[in-house]
Amino acid sequence: MVDEVKLIEIKEDIQADNRLVAENLRQEMSRQKTFLINLMSSPGSGKTSTIISTVEALKGDLSFAVIEADIDSKLDAEKVAARGIKAVQLKTGGFCHLDASMVSKGLQEVDFARFDVVIIENVGNLVCPAEFDTGAIMNAMILSVPEGDDKPLKYPLMFSVCDVLLINKIDYLEFSDFDMLAVKQRVLGLNPRIRIYEISAKTGEGIDVWASWLKQTVDRFVRS
Amino acid sequence: MVDEVKLIEIKEDIQADNRLVAENLRQEMSRQKTFLINLMSSPGSGKTSTIISTVEALKGDLSFAVIEADIDSKLDAEKVAARGIKAVQLKTGGFCHLDASMVSKGLQEVDFARFDVVIIENVGNLVCPAEFDTGAIMNAMILSVPEGDDKPLKYPLMFSVCDVLLINKIDYLEFSDFDMLAVKQRVLGLNPRIRIYEISAKTGEGIDVWASWLKQTVDRFVRS
Numbered sequence: 001m002v003d004e005v006k007l008i009e010i011k012e013d014i015q016a017d018n019r020l021v022a023e024n025l026r027q028e029m030s031r032q033k034t035f036l037i038n039l040m041s042s043p044g045s046g047k048t049s050t051i052i053s054t055v056e057a058l059k060g061d062l063s064f065a066v067i068e069a070d071i072d073s074k075l076d077a078e079k080v081a082a083r084g085i086k087a088v089q090l091k092t093g094g095f096c097h098l099d100a101s102m103v104s105k106g107l108q109e110v111d112f113a114r115f116d117v118v119i120i121e122n123v124g125n126l127v128c129p130a131e132f133d134t135g136a137i138m139n140a141m142i143l144s145v146p147e148g149d150d151k152p153l154k155y156p157l158m159f160s161v162c163d164v165l166l167i168n169k170i171d172y173l174e175f176s177d178f179d180m181l182a183v184k185q186r187v188l189g190l191n192p193r194i195r196i197y198e199i200s201a202k203t204g205e206g207i208d209v210w211a212s213w214l215k216q217t218v219d220r221f222v223r224s
Numbered sequence: 225m226v227d228e229v230k231l232i233e234i235k236e237d238i239q240a241d242n243r244l245v246a247e248n249l250r251q252e253m254s255r256q257k258t259f260l261i262n263l264m265s266s267p268g269s270g271k272t273s274t275i276i277s278t279v280e281a282l283k284g285d286l287s288f289a290v291i292e293a294d295i296d297s298k299l300d301a302e303k304v305a306a307r308g309i310k311a312v313q314l315k316t317g318g319f320c321h322l323d324a325s326m327v328s329k330g331l332q333e334v335d336f337a338r339f340d341v342v343i344i345e346n347v348g349n350l351v352c353p354a355e356f357d358t359g360a361i362m363n364a365m366i367l368s369v370p371e372g373d374d375k376p377l378k379y380p381l382m383f384s385v386c387d388v389l390l391i392n393k394i395d396y397l398e399f400s401d402f403d404m405l406a407v408k409q410r411v412l413g414l415n416p417r418i419r420i421y422e423i424s425a426k427t428g429e430g431i432d433v434w435a436s437w438l439k440q441t442v443d444r445f446v447r448s
Contacts, residue, residue, distance in 0.1 A: 005301040006333055010326050011317025077229040093235025102234050109230055 022100035025135030038136035043124030045144035049201040057211035067106035097128035100135040130158040140164040152186035246324035249359030262360035267348030269368035273425040281435035291330035321352035354382040364388040376410035
């Protein structure tokens with residue numbers, strides 16, 4: 001007589017607990033009028049330099065702090081802090097994602113209510129970060145041209161959970177067979193409401209358009 | 225003027241929280257007189273077949289339940305249940321370790337107080353599981369001969385946190401350059417108090433000696 005084997009889905013339990021923490025965090029940020037952005041991408045797609053360019057473009061209008069996450073270094077936080085931007089480094093120690101309670105520790109450390117916007121630079125990974133609600137009001141991701149135009153096919157969840165896609169390193173387009181139209185069609189097929197901006201954090205191209213939209217979005221949030 | 229960057233060690237915070245949960249779990253198991261064993265190893269070193277051989281060897285003396293953990297299948301739990309052993313499957317969904325609250329869910333599901341011994345078959349991995357206290361009273365690991373005698377050098381933490389090492393698949397010794405003496409010296413150098421048993425879950429060799437020691441250990445725990 002063999003018992004049926006009961007299956008317990010650990011990750012689903014953990015994610016349900018996390019969603020509650022994330023929802024509370026979102027309400028707290030709304031009360032304090034601080035706009036929280038969760039920025040995700042592969043390693044090396046230009047998250048840190050995009051953050052620096054965006055903050056530079058808006059520094060007369062909005063105040064920013066940055067929560068950097070990395071498995072085992074504080075290089076990115078130091079790069080951001082060197083530009084005079086308030087930064088804290090979360091060392092995840094092997095975890096490939098951030099959850100809402102980890103983000104909450106970082107927010108307390110930067111004293112978030114002093115800032116209009118806090119940007120989370122999530123762990124460089126297109127899988128795990130997409131599965132955990134960080135408590136952010138906006139999910140944004142970067143896809144860089146050298147990564148290739150097939151990424152929406154390979155990582156559909158990441159493209160589905162984001163409100164904004166920044167296509168970075170467009171200065172590489174002329175040396176690449178990256179099919180911009182195909183990418184946009186693939187992404188909009190997964191997520192028809194996503195906003196897509198083409199940028200180069202290196203040359204600055206397109207940063208003004210993205211930054212101007214971000215400014216309007218934060219203004220609407222603060223007035224709401 | 226650049227602020228110093230504060231570093232927050234996420235994993236240390238999480239592990240501190242986990243140690244508390246683990247300690248409470250250990251006390252609860254002691255009150256109920258159920259002996260909890262955390263069995264760890266690489267994938268394919270023979271955890272499931274060692275569990276089955278051990279339970280078979282002791283079935284007249286002790287009652288057993290098994291908590292199986294796997295990233296994405298319930299094959300192992302079904303293999304154990306097919307032998308009439310009470311089993312539950314924890315599907316970790318990408319997590320490479322078990323922590324004490326995950327184990328606690330499994331223990332509730334098997335109704336642990338009905339059993340003398342519950343064995344946790346941890347996720348097949350020599351890194352992450354060593355870092356998380358599961359609440360077990362005994363940590364055991366398997367190193368199988370085909371994995372090679374260099375493993376204590378590569379994964380010292382795992383060998384350091386275990387109370388028992390089972391060297392499995394000794395039926396392969398004659399076809400292998402596995403240096404048993406060197407392994408034992410390396411392991412005892414890391415962890416002088418560890419017990420080492422040579423077994424073959426396949427042929428049954430050595431299972432009686434290990435099982436007999438386990439029986440005495442559980443008896444001492446129940447009387448304490």
